[in-house]
Amino acid sequence: MSHKAGNPTSKSPPDTLPLSGLRVLDLSQVMAGPYCCMLLGDMGADVIKVEPPEAGDQTRKAMGFRMKGQDSPGFLALNRNKRSITINLKSDTGRKLFYALVRTADIVVENSRPGVAAKLGVDYETLREINPRIIYASISGFGQTGPWAQRPGFDLIAQAMSGVMSAMGIPGEGHVKSGVPIGDLGAGLLAIYGILSAVIGREKSGEGQFIDASLFEAALGLSIWETTEYWATGISPQPLGTANRMSAPYQAFSASDGHFVVGAANQKLWLSFCNVIDRPDLLEDPRFFDNRSRLQNRAALVELLAVVFLADTVASWVNRFLEAGVPAGPINDYAEVLQSDHVSARKMVIELDHPVEGTIRSLGFPVKLSATPQQVRRHPPLLGEHNLEIIAELGLEDQQGALRDAGAFSK
The missing domain is CATH 3.30.1540.10 (formyl-coa transferase, domain 3)
Structure with missing residues (x-):
């Protein structure tokens, strides 16, 4: 059984959710960053998804199957509780509009290859001059430093190069990757760990900081048993199928x-x-x-x-x-x-209304908070759905035409 999002039995209105009052600018695409920002949104943060004009997040069109409308199921799965604004960050006018958003924001999340944000003028060093309290999380394939930093980073590559794939599969039958993208999702979760730690730290220092997370280090960081076995024996762990390294049977x-x-x-x-x-x-x-x-x-x-x-x-x-x-x-x-009684009891399948798709199903909240339970407050946004709303919040509604003519919203 699925449960309707925004259950009226919820104990907390949106403005009392744990992260209410924090604004997140989501510059990320595909999985790790969007997943990170979605969970922040689930906890009450105002997440504004800043997307390239016309195409938007790559995941809107990337998957091989679609729903009724313009967006793929993958996009819908990773982007609830967000608003969308389209900004051309390659234009001077677009960057100025983004900088106006930065002045109102607490957190920025991006997952480009190292150096791309700096070329666009939206890197941490630039934004901290605009807003010293900004907390800036970069999620990349291999981190911002080191000899592998410029390698393109996909979950598959992170699993392979972190050692994870070497220890997976059936002995003698070749390596397999984890079907669940642990590099991507792990990086998103660890980025949240860094972001929320920085939010607490900012209460003491008054200043934000830079957070460097990667798919590679997420996969390696989750390899607790495997690295322990290697250090204890001097032998790299080998595939064990479904067996455990520390116990039998x-x-x-x-x-x-x-x-x-x-x-x-x-x-x-x-x-x-x-x-x-x-x-x-x-x-x-x-x-x-x-x-x-x-x-x-x-x-x-x-x-x-x-x-x-x-x-x-x-x-x-x-x-x-x-x-x-x-x-x-x-x-x-x-x-x-998904059809089990336990999943129903734990409300791990929820339904939400979408303006194009109608009723869609989504995974529920995997961590439950007793006093301030999470809510789905917003459907996954249409591309640029909230352009006018966000511009009005910045007090720039009278400049909307000029911004459009100057290329802030288009290539």
Whole structure:
């Protein structure tokens, strides 16, 4: 079941949301930056998406399938709770209009390759002269410094070069990338961590600062177990399929009618695990006596368990393990999980009204705040939908014609 956005049971009006009163200028495109800014908007920030005229964010047209209107599902998924203004930053008039926005803003987010913002005159050093309180987050492929800084950065490249892909996949069957873009989304989340830390710091210093986040460092920074294993053993971690580097058994298995996962991550759970599968003899087997020995003899253990689990169904095994207190669950596809009672109970599918698409579905809020729950206050904006509204807020409505004639809104 999906839930209508803006649920009337919400406890907090928009002006009491945690980030209410903060203005964010979103210069970013595609995923990492837009995701970062969307989450800031969900928490109440006034996010103004500053887009190139005519085409807008690349993601509006980039995906191979569309909804009814001009924008792709990918754009709709990443840009709720934002307003859109089109500004030609390559024109002097466009930059002046943007600078007027900067004077009213708290945060700027961009995800161009290092150096591009400076060429446009919208880099941190330029904007801090206009507004010393500005907090400026740059999200790039590899960061603003270092020998790889100028490399183009996609999630695929970040996963490959950070080491993540070297440790993923089935042993002997080649490397795979994480289907969830952890470099992109991780960079967006870590940028928020930096931004909100800087907002708190600004309360003490009165000044903003520059935040340098990257897809590469997000992917590497999430590699806690893998880097630990390398430093402990001197050997680069190899693919393990669904298995865990620190515990066994802790992976996926095949049942008679499908697949499930189970994790016996400590000795107490291992005892319960053996009782569930009715194999008390494994508790006395020296190959599986403790976690260290089970890790050393993982292949033999998995081979043995594979035969055991084929004797019953996914539902039966999962229920039996859960009754014994052993973590287990089926491997759901997205159709199954999105239609599950738990997703409905957690309101992780919401509906919102769009002026072109009608009612669209979106993922809900993955973190719940008790006193100030997040809200969808705005649909993903049409390109330039809020040009007049934002110009009026800047007190420039009487200059609208002159700005248009000077090329502020077009190439």
